[in-house]
Amino acid sequence: MVRVKELVKKLDPYVPGRSNADLARAYNLDPDKIIRMGSNENPLGPSPWAVKALQENLHKINTYPESNTDDLKRKIASYAGVNVEEVIIGGDGADEILDVLAKTLIEPGDEYIVHPPSYMYYEFTFNIHGAVPVYARWDIEKNQLDLDSVLEAISPRTKVIFLCTPNNPTGGLIDKKDIRTVLESTDALVVVDEAYWEFSGVNNLELLAEYDNLFILRTFSKVMGLAGMRIGYGIGNKEFIQYMHRVKPVFSLNKLSHIAASTTLDDPDYIERSNELSIQSRDYLYHEMSKIPQLKVYQSLANYMLVDIRDTGMNSREISEELMKNGVIVRDCSSFRGLDEYWIRVSVATMEEDEQFINILQNILQ
């Protein structure tokens, strides 16, 4: 046997999730009728412009993507109101940007700070590079960052601090003054994950001019409706972005992803409608679930909300299974660090699906 790294032997073994087709078979469901409220996707579907442009380019998929993505960078820069040199594009969504950040910054033993419960992929990616997680804390009751816990976690070995706003899975925002405080307390890179910012209307771009250790992480998987195409981007100090490009895979943005991202940005009406539908669905779901006495629903500024289900008499695996039997997928949150087995996360869907979901939930909890 070849000599696998000791670090890799200590990582958790990979256990693949069940595929949608498997789930549909197991519960005897039509895979095309499953109500997807587990992955924070866009219920509107993709931009029609994007679909049309893809149709017109399918015959070219035998040719390589462009290694030069300057045209898309320019559109992203224009959408965000930043300079093109401040943009980097990821071909495996924001997840690739995380990997490129680790490659640019992490030497084995370096520390990074996360605030559980939050997006778990930070840890997955950074631990592979030998980085050591240091845990700050998200105050779930107040649904806000415990700022002191972040400041206390900073050490001379801290290389990266992750701040997720709106936070996944809790949905709360981080105060801009808290982000400033963190930026001023360290020379580590502060990664502000704004995957869901459009649903909150609040972003932190204005801080870029003041802090060269700020990096903003974003995605085309949410309001842009392109989760299946795996496109992310980062915005940061242009000198730092240049270093990132030295280690970024050259062809990872596939040809159709490039086209889909570009044409979606050409369709601001779609982006606006996406946003409106998601907010409408979020407000409806919050309102209706709040009426159910066994549920404690957390107010969210994203396209999902966290629900404490401990008063239902079921745990998250059990309630997820009951919902699945009725054709609804929600996110069982027991795998999130910092949450126990009594939490689910519910994503927005179409208004029709929302109503079906509320009916199903009421029936289950009767």
Add this chain to the structure above:
Amino acid sequence: MVRVKELVKKLDPYVPGRSNADLARAYNLDPDKIIRMGSNENPLGPSPWAVKALQENLHKINTYPESNTDDLKRKIASYAGVNVEEVIIGGDGADEILDVLAKTLIEPGDEYIVHPPSYMYYEFTFNIHGAVPVYARWDIEKNQLDLDSVLEAISPRTKVIFLCTPNNPTGGLIDKKDIRTVLESTDALVVVDEAYWEFSGVNNLELLAEYDNLFILRTFSKVMGLAGMRIGYGIGNKEFIQYMHRVKPVFSLNKLSHIAASTTLDDPDYIERSNELSIQSRDYLYHEMSKIPQLKVYQSLANYMLVDIRDTGMNSREISEELMKNGVIVRDCSSFRGLDEYWIRVSVATMEEDEQFINILQNILQ
């Protein structure tokens, strides 16, 4: 400024290539009429089945890809005649598999062996992880591996040995007995890159049963006609593959890439026609270019061939530019380690394009 790794500061700065659109503008060409003989692509276009399946699934690209790709692994295993547990799929083509190999095996200072001239991306990927290249040699005149140079390069720190067959860009095969000799001389992982094996008809799968340090690297970018979709796969010892899965990105195979790969494997007629067209084109180009006295053409078992152009009075940049003015892209090989500025690589195209190319070349060299 944040503390970027010293290693990254020493890597070459990233210089993006010119985009196709830029090239077309610069040379006043119709971008859809450029003859692409620079990237070893499939001139037949993608499988019609793949195009049809993509069309039917474009409306779903707002949803995440499956993290479970077992269905595609089973089809690949069946195509290759191996077990499903011996297969890993890469979402950025074979390039992602290279990155995952480095993550599984490389600690800073570990060595890997390459045989220039060969595929340059091995070095790009492995150097990012702090691995140290050790150079063996490809004997260009004989178009074969200098086996002794590989054996001499092996040290206790060798973690990976790359053997590319057919070799890119020279087109020659590596003898199976030489591969055996390398496998028996080391406990390092021997990565046999078979990206182009279908065009040669020769592969090394039969050695898997005997050597647990063999890993075979493959791609959907060549005979499968899906370069734009970025899909690769690896075949190796199943215990080793499990370790690789611990560090592999979870969602990197995008939704449409998954569908395109799966439906192309369902279309063996397409794969056969692809192969036949490429071989016909290769034989024609070899025959016709060999008649031109200023060119020395190397016989190839892949879908490209190496050409020594030093007797034309031009270097590779100059002849590439002359061809580009006439609407043809070939590969200027001066960036390949081990080749000087007098080599180009010519990929197969359609028979009609081949004839146009030969005419253009004759005119330029008159």
